[in-house]
Each structure stands twice: as structure tokens, then as C-alpha cells.
Amino acid sequence: MTFSKDILNIDPEKETKKICERMREIMISQLKRRGIVVGVSGGIDSSVTIALSAKAFGSDRVVALQMPERHSADETLYLSGLVADHFSIQKLHEDISQILEAVGFYKRYDHAVRLVVPEYGEGWKSKIVIPNVVEKSGFNIFSIVVQKPDGSILKKRLPLKAYLEIVAATNFKQRTRKMLEYYHADRLNYAVAGTPNRLEYDQGFFVKLGDGAADIKPIAHLYKSQVYQLAEYLDIPGEIQERPPTTDTYSLAQGQDEFYFSLPYDQMDLCLYAKNNDIPIEIVAKELGLFSEQVQRVYNDIDTKRSTTRYLHLPPMLIEDVPEIKAHP
Amino acid sequence: MNETKDKIRTFIVDNFLFGNEEGLKDDTSFLDGGIIDSTGILELVSFIEETFSISVDDEELIPENLDSIDNVVAYLERKTG
Numbered sequence: 001m002t003f004s005k006d007i008l009n010i011d012p013e014k015e016t017k018k019i020c021e022r023m024r025e026i027m028i029s030q031l032k033r034r035g036i037v038v039g040v041s042g043g044i045d046s047s048v049t050i051a052l053s054a055k056a057f058g059s060d061r062v063v064a065l066q067m068p069e070r071h072s073a074d075e076t077l078y079l080s081g082l083v084a085d086h087f088s089i090q091k092l093h094e095d096i097s098q099i100l101e102a103v104g105f106y107k108r109y110d111h112a113v114r115l116v117v118p119e120y121g122e123g124w125k126s127k128i129v130i131p132n133v134v135e136k137s138g139f140n141i142f143s144i145v146v147q148k149p150d151g152s153i154l155k156k157r158l159p160l161k162a163y164l165e166i167v168a169a170t171n172f173k174q175r176t177r178k179m180l181e182y183y184h185a186d187r188l189n190y191a192v193a194g195t196p197n198r199l200e201y202d203q204g205f206f207v208k209l210g211d212g213a214a215d216i217k218p219i220a221h222l223y224k225s226q227v228y229q230l231a232e233y234l235d236i237p238g239e240i241q242e243r244p245p246t247t248d249t250y251s252l253a254q255g256q257d258e259f260y261f262s263l264p265y266d267q268m269d270l271c272l273y274a275k276n277n278d279i280p281i282e283i284v285a286k287e288l289g290l291f292s293e294q295v296q297r298v299y300n301d302i303d304t305k306r307s308t309t310r311y312l313h314l315p316p317m318l319i320e321d322v323p324e325i326k327a328h329p
Numbered sequence: 330m331n332e333t334k335d336k337i338r339t340f341i342v343d344n345f346l347f348g349n350e351e352g353l354k355d356d357t358s359f360l361d362g363g364i365i366d367s368t369g370i371l372e373l374v375s376f377i378e379e380t381f382s383i384s385v386d387d388e389e390l391i392p393e394n395l396d397s398i399d400n401v402v403a404y405l406e407r408k409t410g
Contacts, residue, residue: 308366
């Protein structure tokens with residue numbers, strides 16, 4: 001088959017059937033819970049996951065958990081509610097701002113930003129970004145972008161301490177959400193779904209024990225373009241299908257391709273597929289309208305991310321094997 | 330420059346290798362050798378900025394300057410020389 005974006009085309013009906021059957025098998029043979037909790041953001045991945053869960057177990061066995069906070073985009077609650085209502089799924093609303101306040105997230109975050117931008121405070125917004133490896137070679141060093149109350153923008157490279165403290169504080173959000181997902185799952189004797197697509201799973205785009213924690217990850221094997229194909233087949237509301245991917249994590253709007261991935265998701269999908277399947281760089285470059293050196297940089301970046309985020313995938317390491325207890329019986 | 334090289338080597342060995350310098354040559358790539366990741370580069374930059382009282386510019390954050398003991402020493406020579 002010629003290498004083009006069509007190479008990622010799937011038969012969505014067949015794929016849906018396969019995923020739902022496997023979800024039921026895993027639930028019966030391994031997880032042994034009665035239903036599933038899905039944290040919903042109004043994004044494409046959690047929307048598809050909730051639709052698949054409803055197909056696999058029935059709408060009455062699924063809970064959609066909405067967990068916005070002070071920095072969430074205005075449309076988060078509306079879109080996540082829209083998808084739950086569309087599939088007649090019970091939705092629960094937990095605003096996590098109070099919990100984040102109690103653990104000191106907002107103070108800790110602002111303090112970390114002030115290490116770099118001392119005047120940062122009330123009315124300011126911020127996000128962190130990386131340089132685009134396609135446009136520039138060098139190390140992936142994060143910068144902070146702040147928006148002053150008058151709307152003007154300032155960008156500064158993050159030194160080690162500020163970078164680590166910003167990330168550590170921000171991770172409270174994903175971990176708080178997961179804590180609540182497990183609270184409701186325990187209360188209902190349900191399992192918890194994780195919602196990463198293949199790009200996110202492969203490239204370690206998740207927080208360990210935050211959004212990375214789950215009992216089942218139904219779409220982790222699918223490239224993001226394939227998740228969109230399923231979304232169309234599953235009749236996910238158009239507003240969600242048309243929304244550009246966002247992290248919805250920082251107070252200033254942040255696209256996934258400025259925070260983590262080197263290219264928009266459809267091109268990133270093709271690069272990852274090509275790398276996984278040994279497609280020559282020249283062919284990939286031609287298809288994507290890039291130079292070979294740029295594709296090579298994306299390939300290198302994929303390897304770097306796999307290597308630096310490997311620890312996120314690792315279970316706790318034991319000094320000696322305990323043969324009686326196996327993770328995958 | 331031997332003193333500079335010693336300081337860099339000691340920092341790398343103590344901070345990233347927990348004292349085990351086996352296999353670390355002066356031209357070993359930190360990245361290819363799996364010794365330093367992107368957060369590690371930030372640690373290295375903080376260390377050389379503090380130790381040698383310099384400021385590493387954004388455009389200097391490239392492997393040619395920072396990816397081995399030899400590269401760091403040569404970079405510092407150019408920067409302070």
C-alpha cells in the first residue's frame with residue numbers, strides 16, 4: 001500500500017465491535033467490576049471512551065465524571081455534559097477547585113511562576129511550551145508564556161527549579177481527578193477507564209498515578225486519527241469532533257502541539273506510524289511536505305520521549321521477583 | 330582546563346550516576362549513553378551557570394555544546410575565553 005494518510009483508515013464498525021468484546025472479556029475475567037467510571041473533559045478521547053463503554057456495558061453501567069477547576073476552559077463542562085447526555089449516561093459533577101485550593105496548588109503554582117516572572121499574580125494567565133523540533137534543532141527546553149492583565153504576552157525559558165515546581169504543582173490536577181474517579185468506582189464497585197490514544201500512550205503524555213492510572217485503556221492502541229474515525233461512527237456530537245485538541249490544564253489556552261508533540265496530531269500520527277513500520281524518511285517527508293531532516297528530528301524526538309518517559313509506564317520495581325504474584329495471570 | 334573538566338566530570342558522576350563512573354569517557358554522549366535526559370540537561374545548565382558564573386543563551390542549548398564532557402569544556406572555553 002502506498003504511504004499516505006489513508007494508511008491509518010480503519011473499519012470503525014469492526015473496530016468498535018472488537019474493542020467492546022475485549023472490554024467485556026477483560027471486565028469478566030480480570031477486573032470483575034460491574035461497570036465503569038470515565039473522567040470526561042469534552043475532548044475527543046474521553047468522549048469516544050465513554051461511547052465505547054456504553055456500547056460494551058450499557059449506558060446504565062457507565063458514569064461520566066465531570067471535574068473542572070478554576071483554570072478549565074469555559075466549554076469543558078458544557079461539552080462533557082453534552083456527550084454524557086447524548087448517550088444517556090449518568091453524569092456526576094465534582095468541581096476540584098476546592099481540593100486544589102486545600103492542597104495549595106494555586107499558591108504553589110503561582111510561587112513557581114514568580115521564580116521566573118516576579119510580578120506574576122492576580123489576573124495573569126500562563127502556560128508552558130516547548131520549541132518545535134521541526135523548526136529548530138536542539139534540546140527540548142520548556143519556556144513559560146505569561147499573559148498580563150492588559151493582554152500582552154511575555155515568554156521566558158524555565159530554569160530547573162521553576163520547571164520542576166510548575167510541573168509538580170500542575171500534576172495535582174490529574175491526580176486529584178484520578179482520586180475522585182477511584183472514589184466513585186469504589187463506591188459503585190466499578191472499574192476506572194483511562195482515555196489515552198496511541199500517541200499519548202506511546203509518548204508518555206500523561207501523569208504517573210494521574211491520568212496515567214486506570215484499570216482499562218480502551219483506545220490506547222489507536223492513533224488519534226483513528227479515534228476521530230471512531231468518533232464519527234459512534235455519532236459523537238459534532239462540536240466535540242470539531243474542537244481542536246487542547247490540554248485544558250493551564251490557565252492560558254494551550255494546544256497539545258505546543259506543549260508536547262512536534263506536529264499537529266494528524267501529521268504526528270503518520271510519523272509515528274511510519275517510524276513503527278520502517279517507512280523510509282524520504283517518503284514520509286514527501287507525503288507531509290517536510291524536509292527529510294525535519295522528519296528525522298521528529299523521529300529522534302519520538303525516541304527521546306520514549307526513553308525519558310519510560311519510567312511513567314513502569315510498575316513499582318521489586319528487588320526480587322515474587323513468583324506467586326503475577327501482574328498478568 | 331583540567332580543573333574545569335574535573336568539575337564537570339564530578340558533577341555528572343555524582344549527580345547522574347550515583348558515583349559509578351564506569352564507561353564514562355570524556356567524549357561519551359550523555360543522551361546516546363542514556364546518562365542525561367532533557368530534565369538532566371536543565372540540571373547541567375543550572376550547574377554550569379552557577380559554577381562558572383555564566384548565562385547559557387537559548388540558542389546555545391544544543392548537543393554540540395552540552396552533550397559530553399568534552400563538548401561542555403569546549404563550550405565553556407569559547408564562552409569564557
